Amino acid sequence: MTEYTSVTDADRREMLEAIGVGSIEDLFADIPQALRLTHGLELDAGRSEQEVYAELRELAARNVSTEDELSFVGAGMYDNYVPALIDALTTRAEFLTPYTPYQPEVSQGGLQAMFEYQTAICELTGLPVSNASVYEGPSAVAAAGYVAKHYTGGRRFIVSRGVHPHAIETLRTLSHGWEMDVVEADLRHGVTELPGLLDDVAAVIVAQPNFLGAVEDLAAIAAAAHAAGALCIASCDPIALSLLRSPGDCGVDIAVGEGQTLGNRLDFGGPSFGFFAVTEPLVRRIPGRIAGETVDLDGRRGFALTLQTREQHIRRERATSNICTAQALNALAGVIYLSWLGRDGFAELGELLVQRTAYARERLTALPGVEPLHDQPVFREFAVTLDAPVEAVIERCLRQGVNPGYPLAAHYPEHERGLLVAITELRSAADIDRLATVLGDAVAAERSGSLQEAHR
Amino acid sequence: MTGAAPVTNARDAQLTIFERSRPGRRAFAPPQLDVPRRPLDELLPAHLRRAHPARLPEVSEPEIVRHYTRLSKRNFDLDSGFYPLGSCTMKHNPRLHERVAALPGHARLHPLQRPERAQGALELMWRLQSALGEISGLPHVSLQPSAGSHGELAGVLLTRAYHEDRGERRTKVLTPDTAHGTNPATVTMAGYEVVKVGTDRDGNVDLDDLRAKATEDVACLMLTNPSTLGLFEPAVSEIAEIVHGVGATLYYDGANLNAIMGICRPGDMGFDIVHFNLHKTFTQPHGGGGPGAGPIAVSERIEPFLPRPQVVRRDGHNGDGPFYDLEFDRPKSIGRLRGFQGNYGVFVRTYAYIRSLGAAGLRDVSETAVLNANYLLARLRSLGVLEQLPVAYDRLCMHEFTLSGAPMKRDLRIRTLDLAKRLLDFGVHPPTVYFPLLVDEALLIEPTETETRETLDGFADIVAEILREAAADPEIARGAPYTAPVRRLDEARAARHPVLRQEL
Numbered sequence: 001m002t003e004y005t006s007v008t009d010a011d012r013r014e015m016l017e018a019i020g021v022g023s024i025e026d027l028f029a030d031i032p033q034a035l036r037l038t039h040g041l042e043l044d045a046g047r048s049e050q051e052v053y054a055e056l057r058e059l060a061a062r063n064v065s066t067e068d069e070l071s072f073v074g075a076g077m078y079d080n081y082v083p084a085l086i087d088a089l090t091t092r093a094e095f096l097t098p099y100t101p102y103q104p105e106v107s108q109g110g111l112q113a114m115f116e117y118q119t120a121i122c123e124l125t126g127l128p129v130s131n132a133s134v135y136e137g138p139s140a141v142a143a144a145g146y147v148a149k150h151y152t153g154g155r156r157f158i159v160s161r162g163v164h165p166h167a168i169e170t171l172r173t174l175s176h177g178w179e180m181d182v183v184e185a186d187l188r189h190g191v192t193e194l195p196g197l198l199d200d201v202a203a204v205i206v207a208q209p210n211f212l213g214a215v216e217d218l219a220a221i222a223a224a225a226h227a228a229g230a231l232c233i234a235s236c237d238p239i240a241l242s243l244l245r246s247p248g249d250c251g252v253d254i255a256v257g258e259g260q261t262l263g264n265r266l267d268f269g270g271p272s273f274g275f276f277a278v279t280e281p282l283v284r285r286i287p288g289r290i291a292g293e294t295v296d297l298d299g300r301r302g303f304a305l306t307l308q309t310r311e312q313h314i315r316r317e318r319a320t321s322n323i324c325t326a327q328a329l330n331a332l333a334g335v336i337y338l339s340w341l342g343r344d345g346f347a348e349l350g351e352l353l354v355q356r357t358a359y360a361r362e363r364l365t366a367l368p369g370v371e372p373l374h375d376q377p378v379f380r381e382f383a384v385t386l387d388a389p390v391e392a393v394i395e396r397c398l399r400q401g402v403n404p405g406y407p408l409a410a411h412y413p414e415h416e417r418g419l420l421v422a423i424t425e426l427r428s429a430a431d432i433d434r435l436a437t438v439l440g441d442a443v444a445a446e447r448s449g450s451l452q453e454a455h456r
Numbered sequence: 457m458t459g460a461a462p463v464t465n466a467r468d469a470q471l472t473i474f475e476r477s478r479p480g481r482r483a484f485a486p487p488q489l490d491v492p493r494r495p496l497d498e499l500l501p502a503h504l505r506r507a508h509p510a511r512l513p514e515v516s517e518p519e520i521v522r523h524y525t526r527l528s529k530r531n532f533d534l535d536s537g538f539y540p541l542g543s544c545t546m547k548h549n550p551r552l553h554e555r556v557a558a559l560p561g562h563a564r565l566h567p568l569q570r571p572e573r574a575q576g577a578l579e580l581m582w583r584l585q586s587a588l589g590e591i592s593g594l595p596h597v598s599l600q601p602s603a604g605s606h607g608e609l610a611g612v613l614l615t616r617a618y619h620e621d622r623g624e625r626r627t628k629v630l631t632p633d634t635a636h637g638t639n640p641a642t643v644t645m646a647g648y649e650v651v652k653v654g655t656d657r658d659g660n661v662d663l664d665d666l667r668a669k670a671t672e673d674v675a676c677l678m679l680t681n682p683s684t685l686g687l688f689e690p691a692v693s694e695i696a697e698i699v700h701g702v703g704a705t706l707y708y709d710g711a712n713l714n715a716i717m718g719i720c721r722p723g724d725m726g727f728d729i730v731h732f733n734l735h736k737t738f739t740q741p742h743g744g745g746g747p748g749a750g751p752i753a754v755s756e757r758i759e760p761f762l763p764r765p766q767v768v769r770r771d772g773h774n775g776d777g778p779f780y781d782l783e784f785d786r787p788k789s790i791g792r793l794r795g796f797q798g799n800y801g802v803f804v805r806t807y808a809y810i811r812s813l814g815a816a817g818l819r820d821v822s823e824t825a826v827l828n829a830n831y832l833l834a835r836l837r838s839l840g841v842l843e844q845l846p847v848a849y850d851r852l853c854m855h856e857f858t859l860s861g862a863p864m865k866r867d868l869r870i871r872t873l874d875l876a877k878r879l880l881d882f883g884v885h886p887p888t889v890y891f892p893l894l895v896d897e898a899l900l901i902e903p904t905e906t907e908t909r910e911t912l913d914g915f916a917d918i919v920a921e922i923l924r925e926a927a928a929d930p931e932i933a934r935g936a937p938y939t940a941p942v943r944r945l946d947e948a949r950a951a952r953h954p955v956l957r958q959e960l
Contacts, residue, residue: 032693045814073569104942105945323603352486
């Protein structure tokens with residue numbers, strides 16, 4: 001018996017007798033002897049709760065979290081503040097432990113929360129239909145591509161190099177199976193430059209703001225996509241939609257994005273959620289669960305999963321997607337977060353981020369050896385070019401307890417000395433001043449080091 | 457009791473957070489603007505901005521807490537009662553896992569933190585890879601997929617990469633007619649054609665049908681073992697021979713892994729690729745529909761194609777300890793399936809579970825899961841329930857079993873759906889219904905190892921009572937539930953006239 005099972009030796013004897021077999025071994029009679037393990041699994045023996053806690057705590061202590069350093073790393077996930085009420089509500093067993101709501105009569109709480117979530121996502125994206133969540137941001141981009149492929153019959157995607165590199169790579173992984181071409185559109189002055197009209201395009205895919213922090217002219221891109229007979233897919237930072245024109249208003253057909261920044265913790269990359277919203281004509285192509293409003297036998301308002309004929313458990317090989325379990329609890333955190341911010345608070349948070357980011361951009365680019373990588377409007381993240389080796393500069397900053405940002409070289413060879421800096425509401429003016437001091441010193445030290453090298 | 461008060465409460469409970477909104481209410485107090493304010497037009501030109509704020513609810517913190525607390529009480533949950541949902545493995549979710557996953561060193565670790573500053577996380581992932589490799593008998597593990605269906609997609613894409621690397625082009629994937637819907641859906645998404653394989657009289661894969669359909673253009677057979685009927689395929693080694701004989705891969709859908717941990721291993725059965733459902737077998741709470749995680753384990757020949765990055769352990773230099781790293785340089789990799797490194801928070805919980813139980817504990821889990829299922833079946837039999845709800849294939853089951861409600865429908869004039877809805881009035885979550893598809897009026901019952909014998913006895917008594925009740929008056933079950941927050945919902949109307957968001 002383990003700490004999580006409840007069958008005693010006496011129970012076991014009586015249960016085996018009721019079944020009519022002599023031993024536990026007999027229950028596994030269908031498993032050929034040759035396949036049975038003759039020795040135990042080579043895993044350590046079980047340990048007490050307090051020992052496991054101590055081990056997990058020790059592992060946690062060997063990570064440098066955003067509580068341990070002053071971090072300006074974003075690039076797809078952000079150290080936003082998660083309000084206490086989210087922890088309190090999402091750890092309630094009634095939300096934490098149920099399965100997907102296949103029995104709607106006893107799942108009204110989860111279903112109504114999905115409906116509220118969908119409403120909030122529609123409001124952010126300016127699109128009429130949202131599903132109840134997909135896995136996360138980059139795979140949502142690929143899933144949107146799959147919808148566009150089926151809807152348009154096009155054979156290629158044009159994806160901006162301003163889309164998150166993980167999303168582009170995920171799209172490539174899946175496109176291989178779909179025999180679709182992925183054509184990358186370059187950035188010019190920090191924003192997407194669409195190539196001339198191409199035939200057979202299923203979708204033009206951009207990010208808002210893009211990976212370098214720049215706000216794109218979504219309306220112009222959507223118009224160009226439609227002119228080519230393609231859909232426009234925008235991967236959006238939902239926090240930026242507090243102030244930016246909504247993708248739906250810009251003519252975007254499918255808006256997706258990473259939801260982590262809405263009340264979910266970093267968790268080293270997951271679990272978070274992806275959001276997915278579409279125009280009316282695409283409603284029967286959308287992947288994943290959707291909650292809908294209806295009535296019960298007595299005419300009372302109620303909610304149920306709906307449009308299930310799109311889904312794998314009904315439609316099987318003709319389903320619009322294979323997705324089953326997604327991210328309901330994370331999406332719940334998302335709608336609680338948006339309710340907590342509220343109509344005015346959401347806009348206020350957006351403006352705070354824009355103001356602090358502008359301040360940080362101004363402070364950093366005033367430093368000798370730090371230039372703006374582009375001059376486009378930004379929201380909460382911006383890119384700079386250092387006149388010094390980026391890795392060495394970062395190392396120097398880390399020694400001062402400051403993680404200054406994400407180096408761009410791995411994804412943009414042309415920006416070998418690029419650094420992407422993210423601001424959240426947890427980074428105050430004083431924190432930004434500290435970043436400026438530490439980064440300025442580090443760049444200066446590396447430049448003088450390289451000058452000395454040159455003189456030698 | 458009649459009167460206005462309860463009705464008002466019921467209606468109030470159904471208000472959405474948007475309907476509770478009142479202009480001027482708020483919960484969020486923003487941090488002070490501590491930098492010089494610049495005109496917004498200078499920072500974000502007007503043509504890029506919204507004309508009106510997003511119409512989010514205007515509500516205070518106490519209202520939010522009360523609203524979602526009230527909503528939560530309209531959910532049935534695993535901590536409140538028995539949840540024998542077949543093929544979903546609704547086992548207890550240890551609360552230690554929530555505590556350790558919330559430690560800031562895990563919860564507030566940025567996914568792009570440099571490996572030397574995330575050694576605890578990478579070591580945990582590496583150890584989890586090793587443990588899952590040992591449990592499955594397939595040594596190479598990628599933790600990246602986000603859920604079972606995502607793992608399936610990874611598996612079929614790996615198969616494609618493997619064949620392409622050998623210069624082969626194959627077009628079909630085989631799935632048994634008992635398969636989860638995710639299997640055929642995955643096959644289509646990965647660009648293959650689905651070919652169904654039949655089930656024989658005993659509930660096993662029909663070997664003759666398999667032999668006939670296993671041709672040189674078949675890329676893979678996706679198999680669940682134990683199957684979705686709750687039965688172990690005794691001829692699994694022969695199945696592997698047939699599939700490998702035509703150069704195809706054998707894929708293991710790990711939804712039912714809870715039956716065999718420490719008893720036998722997919723790798724030893726001849727499977728090439730396995731996915732795990734960490735939210736089933738390994739206690740990740742299901743969250744009302746996620747999050748989960750669907751790591752995969754593969755054999756030697758599939759390893760070069762695993763998604764990137766891969767967590768690796770490198771030997772230390774000059775007497776240093778080992779270094780855990782993310783390896784991106786994998787030229788044959790199928791590439792990424794998602795952002796970052798996977799659902800790490802789920803890995804923390806899974807790792808804690810495996811550490812708590814150890815090898816002997818995991819085996820005890822599977823033994824007890826199978827014991828509980830067979831005991832429940834025996835108990836239902838002894839109460840005469842199987843006369844109305846015969847077991848679909850009368851043999852020893854593994855961790856779950858399938859009943860058919862066809863005689864009940866004919867003799868008592870209630871359907872499986874009615875039985876399921878009536879169970880709600882007894883405080884029990886119904887089993888999976890109408891799946892597997894090949895069993896008429898199917899009920900798929902999985903009690904899991906975490907339930908007591910008393911709970912199983914109680915469930916059997918409830919089912920017997922509902923059948924007796926239906927014999928006297930079938931209308932009771934047909935009208936159920938009566939005690940749930942709502943009665944049966946008009947799902948046809950929801951689909952015909954979709955209302956998918958609130959008009960604001």
